[in-house]
Amino acid sequence: MSTPTSALRTGRDPYHIGHAPAAGTPEYTGHGAGGPAPKRIVVGYGFWIFILSDVILFSCFFATYTVLIHARNGGPGPQQLFDLHITMAQTACLLLSSFACGLTSLAVARRNLLWTEIFLAITGLLGLAFLGLEGHEFFGLVSRGAGPTHSAFLTAFFALVGCHGAHVTAGLLWLGTMMAQFPAKGFKESIRHRYLCFSLFWHALDIIWIGIFTVVYLIGILTP
Amino acid sequence: MTLLGKLTWQAIPFGEPLPLISGAGVALILIGVLAWVVIRGHLPYLWREWITSVDHKRIGVMYCILGGVMLLRGFIDAIMMRTQQAMAFNAPGFLPPSHFDQVFSAHGTIMIFFVAMPFVIGLMNLIVPLQLGVRDVAFPTLNSVSFWLTCAGALLVTLSLVVGNFDRMGWLPYPPLSELRYSPGVGVDYYCWAIQISGIGTLMTGINFVTTILKLRAPGMHYTRMPMFCWTALASNLLIVAAFPVLTATLAMLLLDRYVGFHFFTDTAGGNSMMFMNLIWAWGHPEVYILILPCFGIYSEVVSTFSGKPLFGYRSMIYATMAICIISFMVWLHHFFTMGAGADVNGIFGIASMIIAVPTGVKLFNWLFTMYGGTVRLATPMLWSLGFMVTFVIGGMTGVLLAVPTADFQLHNSLFLVAHFHNVIIGGVVFGVFAGYIYWFPKAFGFQLDERLGKWAFWLWLIGFWVAWGPGYILGLEGMTRRLDHYSVAEWRPWLILAEAGVGIILLGILAQIAQIVVSVRTRERRRDLTGDPWDGRNLEWITSSPPPSYNFAVLPNVTDQEPYWDMKARAREIGQLTRPEPQYEPIPMPRNSPTGFVTAFFAVVTGFALIWHIWWLVLLGLVGAYATFVVFAWRDHDEVLIPAEEVARLDRANRAARTARLQERLAEHEAQRDSDP
Numbered sequence: 001m002s003t004p005t006s007a008l009r010t011g012r013d014p015y016h017i018g019h020a021p022a023a024g025t026p027e028y029t030g031h032g033a034g035g036p037a038p039k040r041i042v043v044g045y046g047f048w049i050f051i052l053s054d055v056i057l058f059s060c061f062f063a064t065y066t067v068l069i070h071a072r073n074g075g076p077g078p079q080q081l082f083d084l085h086i087t088m089a090q091t092a093c094l095l096l097s098s099f100a101c102g103l104t105s106l107a108v109a110r111r112n113l114l115w116t117e118i119f120l121a122i123t124g125l126l127g128l129a130f131l132g133l134e135g136h137e138f139f140g141l142v143s144r145g146a147g148p149t150h151s152a153f154l155t156a157f158f159a160l161v162g163c164h165g166a167h168v169t170a171g172l173l174w175l176g177t178m179m180a181q182f183p184a185k186g187f188k189e190s191i192r193h194r195y196l197c198f199s200l201f202w203h204a205l206d207i208i209w210i211g212i213f214t215v216v217y218l219i220g221i222l223t224p
Numbered sequence: 225m226t227l228l229g230k231l232t233w234q235a236i237p238f239g240e241p242l243p244l245i246s247g248a249g250v251a252l253i254l255i256g257v258l259a260w261v262v263i264r265g266h267l268p269y270l271w272r273e274w275i276t277s278v279d280h281k282r283i284g285v286m287y288c289i290l291g292g293v294m295l296l297r298g299f300i301d302a303i304m305m306r307t308q309q310a311m312a313f314n315a316p317g318f319l320p321p322s323h324f325d326q327v328f329s330a331h332g333t334i335m336i337f338f339v340a341m342p343f344v345i346g347l348m349n350l351i352v353p354l355q356l357g358v359r360d361v362a363f364p365t366l367n368s369v370s371f372w373l374t375c376a377g378a379l380l381v382t383l384s385l386v387v388g389n390f391d392r393m394g395w396l397p398y399p400p401l402s403e404l405r406y407s408p409g410v411g412v413d414y415y416c417w418a419i420q421i422s423g424i425g426t427l428m429t430g431i432n433f434v435t436t437i438l439k440l441r442a443p444g445m446h447y448t449r450m451p452m453f454c455w456t457a458l459a460s461n462l463l464i465v466a467a468f469p470v471l472t473a474t475l476a477m478l479l480l481d482r483y484v485g486f487h488f489f490t491d492t493a494g495g496n497s498m499m500f501m502n503l504i505w506a507w508g509h510p511e512v513y514i515l516i517l518p519c520f521g522i523y524s525e526v527v528s529t530f531s532g533k534p535l536f537g538y539r540s541m542i543y544a545t546m547a548i549c550i551i552s553f554m555v556w557l558h559h560f561f562t563m564g565a566g567a568d569v570n571g572i573f574g575i576a577s578m579i580i581a582v583p584t585g586v587k588l589f590n591w592l593f594t595m596y597g598g599t600v601r602l603a604t605p606m607l608w609s610l611g612f613m614v615t616f617v618i619g620g621m622t623g624v625l626l627a628v629p630t631a632d633f634q635l636h637n638s639l640f641l642v643a644h645f646h647n648v649i650i651g652g653v654v655f656g657v658f659a660g661y662i663y664w665f666p667k668a669f670g671f672q673l674d675e676r677l678g679k680w681a682f683w684l685w686l687i688g689f690w691v692a693w694g695p696g697y698i699l700g701l702e703g704m705t706r707r708l709d710h711y712s713v714a715e716w717r718p719w720l721i722l723a724e725a726g727v728g729i730i731l732l733g734i735l736a737q738i739a740q741i742v743v744s745v746r747t748r749e750r751r752r753d754l755t756g757d758p759w760d761g762r763n764l765e766w767i768t769s770s771p772p773p774s775y776n777f778a779v780l781p782n783v784t785d786q787e788p789y790w791d792m793k794a795r796a797r798e799i800g801q802l803t804r805p806e807p808q809y810e811p812i813p814m815p816r817n818s819p820t821g822f823v824t825a826f827f828a829v830v831t832g833f834a835l836i837w838h839i840w841w842l843v844l845l846g847l848v849g850a851y852a853t854f855v856v857f858a859w860r861d862h863d864e865v866l867i868p869a870e871e872v873a874r875l876d877r878a879n880r881a882a883r884t885a886r887l888q889e890r891l892a893e894h895e896a897q898r899d900s901d902p
Contacts, residue, residue, distance in 0.1 A: 033441075033443065033444050033445060033446045033449075033783075034443065035441070035442065035443035035444075035780065036358055036439070036440045036441065036442075036780075037439040037440065041439060042362050042435060042439050042440065045435050045438070045439050046362055046363060046431055046432070046435035049430075049431045049434050049435060049465055050431050052465065053427060053430070053431065053465045053466070053468070053469045054469065056465075056466060056469040056470060057469035057470075057472060057473050060469070060470055060473035060474065060503060061473060063503075064477065064488065064499060064503075067496060067499055068488075068494065068495075068496065068499075071487075071493075071494025071495070071496070072494065073487075073493040073494045148484070148485075148486055149484070149485040149486060149487065149493075150493070151487065151493050151494050152487040152488065152490075152493055152494030152495045152496065153494065155480070155486040155487045155488055155493075155495070156488070158486075159477065159480060159486065159488075173851070177855060177858060181858065181859075184859075185859075185861075190863070194858070
């Protein structure tokens with residue numbers, strides 16, 4: 001199998017985007033006529049499509065939040081409830097976790113098991129810390145009587161942020177499985193493809209969090 | 225908390241004979257089939273070759289069988305509704321209101337989610353990889369998971385017949401009626417969990433097919449050389465990826481309201497039930513295009529094949545398909561003009577809805593011009609296509625009427641609306657999948673279906689449809705609203721009796737279809753399709769044998785034209801032999817069969833059932849089981865089997881011999897014709 005780098009050197013279209021002239025096929029017209037793409041491209045591409053669908057799922061919860069933000073049922077609003085210090089710490093945890101995930105990718109590319117496991121562990125611990133802070137925030141709200149059943153605004157808030165938290169939890173389960181698989185299976189092609197998908201997922205959760213940070217917390221706190 | 229949650233003996237409707245008898249009937253048939261399979265020793269074969277199969281053709285066939293079986297179930301509901309309305313003039317009829325409500329809800333749910341969707345997805349599974357000239361879809365095991373999750377949803381809906389009851393508020397559970405306060409039973413929960421489970425399966429199908437079509441095509445197949453069915457399948461699957469997450473999110477919100485007291489759609493604490501309408505139709509309107517677009521693709525294939533001409537306006541067809549794909553997301557509000565969004569908003573959505581008629585019109589003229597000047601053969605797939613063109617145009621025009629907000633205020637929720645969507649869904653989707661399964665049946669099974677019974681079925685369906693739903697338009701204009709379990713307007717009665725007669729004619733059509741399959745299977749030996757090209761087809765699915773080998777193509781075809789196989793056949797006639805010399809055969813790696821899909825669906829049914837009945841320990845067990853299945857699958861070491869080169873050579877040589885013989889026959893015919901010409 002030719003690796004992307006060697007393909008780049010020979011001037012072929014390494015990611016099957018369809019815009020580079022392929023060597024040896026004179027009638028290549030740049031419309032994806034180079035035959036079936038290699039497995040790595042297919043797996044990564046399919047997972048991207050999944051992430052896009054997940055973004056749409058989140059967009060529904062975002063839309064609901066913006067519609068219901070004023071439906072307080074006589075209870076508190078964002079200004080009384082949100083503590084941006086927690087949000088700030090959460091953001092730091094998640095972004096650093098993503099950075100560790102990027103370092104893991106480098107370790108995987110070098111086939112270094114020790115560093116792979118170390119960076120994966122850091123990624124996971126920071127994810128756990130994020131979840132801990134979120135749990136802390138949620139329990140604080142509920143104990144002050146501002147649980148999700150109190151008003152439509154709180155319903156939308158808990159559902160959107162909780163949905164992200166559920167995704168992080170699922171990601172941590174996946175991360176645990178990957179930490180077991182690297183030592184057990186080695187850097188096989190299929191395991192590396194799976195890691196590619198995991199890292200896409202983990203970074204995508206960051207992007208969603210940036211949306212939550214902005215729309216729920218920052219704009220929320222500006223909303224009377 | 226009890227061990228079995230809300231589940232008690234009271235859940236079984238001992239007091240109501242009808243559901244109990246029909247439930248017992250279904251159970252008896254299931255047990256009978258299962259017993260026959262076990263006694264005749266077919267179980268190992270079924271398990272090995274079908275249940276665990278990850279072959280896209282097998283999965284496609286199983287999807288179509290699921291669609292067919294559920295069609296019978298949904299059609300029985302239709303007979304019950306028509307009979308009730310024919311009887312219930314100033315009378316209670318034979319169905320109590322609570323039962324009638326379940327029947328129309330189950331009818332809609334089943335027909336959309338478990339008949340139309342499986343049929344359309346089944347035909348895409350069967351044909352898209354063949355037309356693209358590749359060996360399988362992008363993710364074969366995921367494909368099997370998708371299918372079995374759809375089955376799991378269908379099973380839960382069927383289970384509600386006997387254990388508990390089904391949703392009573394229509395095929396879309398509108399709040400606040402569907403909230404816990406007004407619907408405390410398990411009906412809405414059955415609906416939501418069945419649709420959530422099968423919806424996840426559908427979403428995975430969408431991801432799988434978008435990836436397959438965009439990333440796996442035979443060498444040389446540009447986007448503008450893809451067969452029309454693949455283009456429409458691409459548009460449909462893009463819509464699935466974009467729309468089904470909205471359905472999942474919306475039903476999740478409703479479930480949160482019902483299970484843990486959230487306030488998304490409640491009429492208390494600031495909940496907003498109109499948000500449900502907006503969200504559900506943001507999925508629901510694209511959904512109807514998810515169903516119809518692949519059918520447009522089927523008609524394109526059929527019309528071009530049976531007219532002996534390339535598809536007229538191929539590129540305009542692509543533009544029209546993609547235009548519909550995009551505009552379908554901009555019209556959802558026309559399902560509730562009466563929400564009160566104001567004249568401007570209603571006006572914009574009304575115009576957007578009318579605009580969809582333009583690309584659809586482009587398609588229709590393209591099919592007409594494809595036939596113009598061609599040698600039209602009136603085989604059954606072509607009859608269904610012609611029936612579609614006439615029926616669908618009328619259904620489309622009533623749709624344009626309904627898109628006018630002022631008219632919609634009158635016709636909204638009347639039988640006029642119900643007649644409109646049956647007109648486009650039966651006339652468009654159902655006719656389309658019927659044309660498709662007859663057209664591709666020989667490819668899947670290696671023999672052709674009986675044409676005479678097929679024509680009977682077509683005419684009975686076409687006439688039956690118009691007798692059943694023509695009156696719907698009149699009744700709607702006379703002011704009859706939908707979902708009435710009894711009425712007291714004398715003018716409606718004759719039309720409702722006529723509609724009942726129409727359902728009877730459709731029943732005869734369905735019987736003719738069953739007879740067609742039974743007769744054809746019994747006489748299959750003389751219906752064999754030996755060359756793999758029974759209709760003189762134009763695209764790559766006809767280049768391989770019928771049924772195709774598991775790997776589809778011994779060597780991936782090289783595509784040089786928009787109609788690759790037609791082009792190859794023409795060249796072969798010129799040079800007097802097959803265009804490609806016998807290739808160097810090589811062993812082919814194929815994905816290994818896997819029970820993952822079946823096991824996942826098993827745990828999905830367990831989890832879904834436990835959630836419906838609040839049996840929390842079982843929910844936990846089901847989820848742990850699903851996670852364990854995932855880990856076991858992820859741990860696999862060997863996921864491919866190698867098909868030896870000798871086997872590939874043997875099968876391909878047989879196919880090449882049959883095609884060469886056919887070519888010689890053709891050439892001899894030509895010769896004789898030339899001699900007889902003066």
